[in-house]
Amino acid sequence: MYTQRPLAYAPTPYSYTPNPARSASINLDEEVKLASSSAQRDLYESLAEIYSIIITLDGLEKAYIKDVVTEAEYTETCTRLLKQYKSSLGDDTVAREFDDLETFKRTWGLECPRATERLRIGLPATVEQATHSAPTATIGPSASGTVGGTSGSLILTATENFITFLDALKLNMVSKDALHPLLSEVIQSVNKVTDGDFENRGKIIQWLITLNQMRATEELSEEQARELAFDIEQAYQGFKSTLTAMISADPSEPLHVLDLPQIYTKPSGTELLRALDVLAIKPRSFTTRAAEEPEKAQTVLPAGVTRYLTSIISSPLSWLETDELREAVWDATGARLSERSGRTAMPSMSRVFTVPSPWGEELTLTLHEPSLTADNLGMKTWVSSYLLSQRLHSLLEPAPQLVPTSSTTPKTSGDRTLRVLELGAGTGLVGLSLAAIRGHSATVHLTDLPVIVPNLAHNVALNVEMLAKTDATVTTGVLDWSVDPDPYPTADDQYDVILVADPLYSPSHPQWLVNTIGHWLSRGLDARVVVEMPLRDAYVPQRREFRERMGELGLAVVEEGEEVGYDDWETADGGALATKPTDIMVIGLLTLAAIPTVTGCAMGVSEQRKANERKNDARRMAKFHINVECRDGAQTEEDDEVQGRRLVLRADHKVYLSDPTVPSHTATTFYIEYPELEETKHLKRGLGLVTSISDNPPMLGWIYVNKDTHELKFGNRTDSVMQIPAPWDWADDERTVTLEGKKGFFAVEEDGGGWALYFDRDGDELERVLEEQGKLENRFAPVVFRRRLIEVPAA
Numbered sequence: 001m002y003t004q005r006p007l008a009y010a011p012t013p014y015s016y017t018p019n020p021a022r023s024a025s026i027n028l029d030e031e032v033k034l035a036s037s038s039a040q041r042d043l044y045e046s047l048a049e050i051y052s053i054i055i056t057l058d059g060l061e062k063a064y065i066k067d068v069v070t071e072a073e074y075t076e077t078c079t080r081l082l083k084q085y086k087s088s089l090g091d092d093t094v095a096r097e098f099d100d101l102e103t104f105k106r107t108w109g110l111e112c113p114r115a116t117e118r119l120r121i122g123l124p125a126t127v128e129q130a131t132h133s134a135p136t137a138t139i140g141p142s143a144s145g146t147v148g149g150t151s152g153s154l155i156l157t158a159t160e161n162f163i164t165f166l167d168a169l170k171l172n173m174v175s176k177d178a179l180h181p182l183l184s185e186v187i188q189s190v191n192k193v194t195d196g197d198f199e200n201r202g203k204i205i206q207w208l209i210t211l212n213q214m215r216a217t218e219e220l221s222e223e224q225a226r227e228l229a230f231d232i233e234q235a236y237q238g239f240k241s242t243l244t245a246m247i248s249a250d251p252s253e254p255l256h257v258l259d260l261p262q263i264y265t266k267p268s269g270t271e272l273l274r275a276l277d278v279l280a281i282k283p284r285s286f287t288t289r290a291a292e293e294p295e296k297a298q299t300v301l302p303a304g305v306t307r308y309l310t311s312i313i314s315s316p317l318s319w320l321e322t323d324e325l326r327e328a329v330w331d332a333t334g335a336r337l338s339e340r341s342g343r344t345a346m347p348s349m350s351r352v353f354t355v356p357s358p359w360g361e362e363l364t365l366t367l368h369e370p371s372l373t374a375d376n377l378g379m380k381t382w383v384s385s386y387l388l389s390q391r392l393h394s395l396l397e398p399a400p401q402l403v404p405t406s407s408t409t410p411k412t413s414g415d416r417t418l419r420v421l422e423l424g425a426g427t428g429l430v431g432l433s434l435a436a437i438r439g440h441s442a443t444v445h446l447t448d449l450p451v452i453v454p455n456l457a458h459n460v461a462l463n464v465e466m467l468a469k470t471d472a473t474v475t476t477g478v479l480d481w482s483v484d485p486d487p488y489p490t491a492d493d494q495y496d497v498i499l500v501a502d503p504l505y506s507p508s509h510p511q512w513l514v515n516t517i518g519h520w521l522s523r524g525l526d527a528r529v530v531v532e533m534p535l536r537d538a539y540v541p542q543r544r545e546f547r548e549r550m551g552e553l554g555l556a557v558v559e560e561g562e563e564v565g566y567d568d569w570e571t572a573d574g575g576a577l578a579t580k581p582t583d584i585m586v587i588g589l590l591t592l593a594a595i596p597t598v599t600g601c602a603m604g605v606s607e608q609r610k611a612n613e614r615k616n617d618a619r620r621m622a623k624f625h626i627n628v629e630c631r632d633g634a635q636t637e638e639d640d641e642v643q644g645r646r647l648v649l650r651a652d653h654k655v656y657l658s659d660p661t662v663p664s665h666t667a668t669t670f671y672i673e674y675p676e677l678e679e680t681k682h683l684k685r686g687l688g689l690v691t692s693i694s695d696n697p698p699m700l701g702w703i704y705v706n707k708d709t710h711e712l713k714f715g716n717r718t719d720s721v722m723q724i725p726a727p728w729d730w731a732d733d734e735r736t737v738t739l740e741g742k743k744g745f746f747a748v749e750e751d752g753g754g755w756a757l758y759f760d761r762d763g764d765e766l767e768r769v770l771e772e773q774g775k776l777e778n779r780f781a782p783v784v785f786r787r788r789l790i791e792v793p794a795a
Contacts, residue, residue: 043093043094046091047094047098050085050094053088055110055115056081057112061115074124075127082122101116121212122209122212123205123208127187161186162239166232180208180211183207194239194242198238198239198242199234199235200234201235201239203232240267254299255299256300257304260275268320276332276333276336281340309340317329317330349368350369351381352366355393355436355437363470365429365466366459368455384502384533384534388501389430392437418438419442419443419445420434420445420497421444421445422434422446422447422498423481424447424481425456426501428460428476430499431444431499435470436470438470439472440472442473445474445475446460449478450480479516482512488519489520491523494523496524497527498520498529499530502533504533505539510542511545511549514550540672541690541700619734622789623669624788624790625647625787626787627644627788628644628646628657629643631784636781642781645657645658647669647757649666650665653713653714654711654756655703655711655756662753665695667691669691671687685725685727686726686727688704702715702717704719705759706723710758710759711756712759736784737786737787744782746759746765748780765782
């Protein structure tokens with residue numbers, strides 16, 4: 001009658017009812033074995049390792065997110081754990097038991113989402129997303145000063161890894177174990193170059209994930225392989241575009257040649273042409289003011305550039321699409337090589353010059369300079385032309401009143417058009433500058449030799465728009481100074497102003513130039529000749545002759561000065577081109593005005609005095625050798641050895657007595673006023689002694705005395721100006737050569753052989769200077785210098 005009461009708990013499958021019989025058979029001290037064999041034990045240990053790797057990796061990801069570990073520590077540890085994970089699954093038995101990551105997690109109750117994602121990608125987060133502490137590729141030398149810096153090697157490594165991976169695909173290496181390590185190296189090397197997210201970088205990560213999820217022996221299908229090759233090629237192009245942007249980001253830092261696209265990477269034609277444009281050597285500016293220098297473009301360190309260029313020339317460039325593109329690359333490469341072979345090999349170019357105007361505006365001229373051929377130096381613009389063009393806006397102002405004679409014509413009226421002639425115009429910078437400044441108030445005729453005139457006319461055409469703005473009139477024509485005009489020009493044919501820049505570079509030029517000026521210069525009182533020429537030591541006689549001939553023509557200097565300019569010659573490395581510094585030349589500016597011959601007693605006396613001075617100067621400019629004679633007829637052994645010998649020059653820049661067994665150059669000398677520097681003008685040391693230094697090419701220098709050793713030496717003005725270069729002269733007999741009014745010279749036998757010449761400036765027979773040099777015991781002989789004329793001056 002009573003119903004059964006329900007149980008207080010529901011039975012479960014896990015409910016356990018002790019079995020007394022079984023309990024009696026269990027030995028509680030007995031070890032329970034999880035594996036029945038060593039193979040099974042190894043399997044469980046491997047699975048345990050995988051388990052611990054997953055747990056550790058998940059903890060590492062959390063620590064990295066919380067910034068508990070540094071990026072470097074995280075990357076190193078994560079990379080090691082991923083390698084250990086892949087190594088553990090490399091065993092086939094373990095891989096079969098493991099099955100896949102999700103099955104393993106379910107089996108062992110794991111919930112590690114961060115570790116799961118990291119194992120799926122197969123890369124540390126710092127590699128997947130480029131670390132901000134990765135060394136960004138900088139252009140040029142590194143802080144340590146190594147050539148090319150770290151960036152060059154990093155870029156090279158990344159480029160090589162891209163190419164290696166693409167080549168592996170071309171060789172049909174499509175298995176995971178072949179491709180995954182190579183692609184991992186690609187992304188890691190790229191991240192060391194840039195932390196930027198360049199185009200198609202994500203494709204590399206996606207393919208890494210795809211490969212990571214494949215089994216080691218699995219292979220990509222043909223379609224997958226083609227798609228992978230396409231994606232990585234696009235990523236490679238994106239990487240190179242990023243490099244280009246990085247290179248152009250900081251033009252103040254010089255590039256290394258390894259920063260340029262390398263031939264083995266098969267760069268596009270556009271990339272090669274862009275790199276070749278960076279390598280172009282632009283001519284230096286003539287200006288001396290830093291503010292006027294153009295902003296510097298990107299430069300490349302000279303080391304290895306020539307080899308880089310020759311590698312392009314020697315390459316067939318077969319990967320470029322068209323023959324026209326290949327020719328364009330080869331032409332640009334040839335031009336870069338030419339620029340590094342000296343100025344005479346420079347390719348043709350166009351250059352822009354600015355010229356100041358009286359109204360404050362800067363006028364711009366464009367000049368084409370062809371390649372130099374033969375000795376046609378007029379194809380280039382020279383510093384003398386540039387300096388004169390910068391002064392034209394302030395020159396030719398009203399000159400002082402001059403005394404008229406029957407040989408001169410009255411001054412021209414102010415409204416008359418000024419007729420201007422440029423001799424040896426070259427590229428036309430001077431004449432075009434004056435035309436632009438004067439506008440409609442002047443007509444300018446530019447002249448040169450027949451081979452130069454076509455380019456001269458071309459430059460006029462290049463600037464026709466600017467000339468039209470100022471209403472200037474410019475013509476060109478051939479004018480050979482060595483040929484007298486036929487018929488001779490009439491007064492209407494002559495010019496009010498003649499411009500000449502750097503006209504003397506041959507012994508014949510002074511005569512030819514002055515004759516040409518005489519034919520074409522107007523006889524009006526406003527007539528002017530403006531000459532700018534460099535004060536080159538080798539052309540001292542030509543400049544002196546030019547002055548004399550201009551005076552004989554009836555011209556006088558009304559304004560004169562000096563200025564400093566920089567020539568634009570430099571070596572390839574320029575440096576340019578890499579780049580060598582240009583020579584500094586002092587430029588003499590002469591403004592010569594026509595001045596008539598004036599009759600009258602006072603002027604006659606003055607002219608006679610000048611004529612006498614000119615005759616005396618001509619005698620001193622007569623060339624002579626110098627022989628030595630012993631003093632007072634002495635007849636010692638030393639005297640016998642030196643008697644009658646001639647002064648010669650040797651390679652050590654010292655003056656010796658002639659010895660047929662030793663190579664030397666016989667000194668051919670003459671007197672001329674020594675050209676002082678600005679800081680030594682107050683010394684007014686007088687005549688210097690010019691000597692020939694070589695016959696081929698013909699070169700001149702100065703004989704001077706070293707102020708410390710009293711040795712006679714030779715060199716250019718820079719060598720001599722701070723020593724004792726003057727005053728040289730002759731004694732009353734006009735045969736004995738003197739220095740500082742003294743005849744005291746000595747021949748001293750040098751330790752290495754040969755008789756060197758010394759000047760006894762102290763009057764102690766060289767005792768002090770020889771003792772200082774340890775030569776007091778050397779043989780010596782007092783000598784006198786005698787002139788031996790080799791040219792008889794005209795009476």
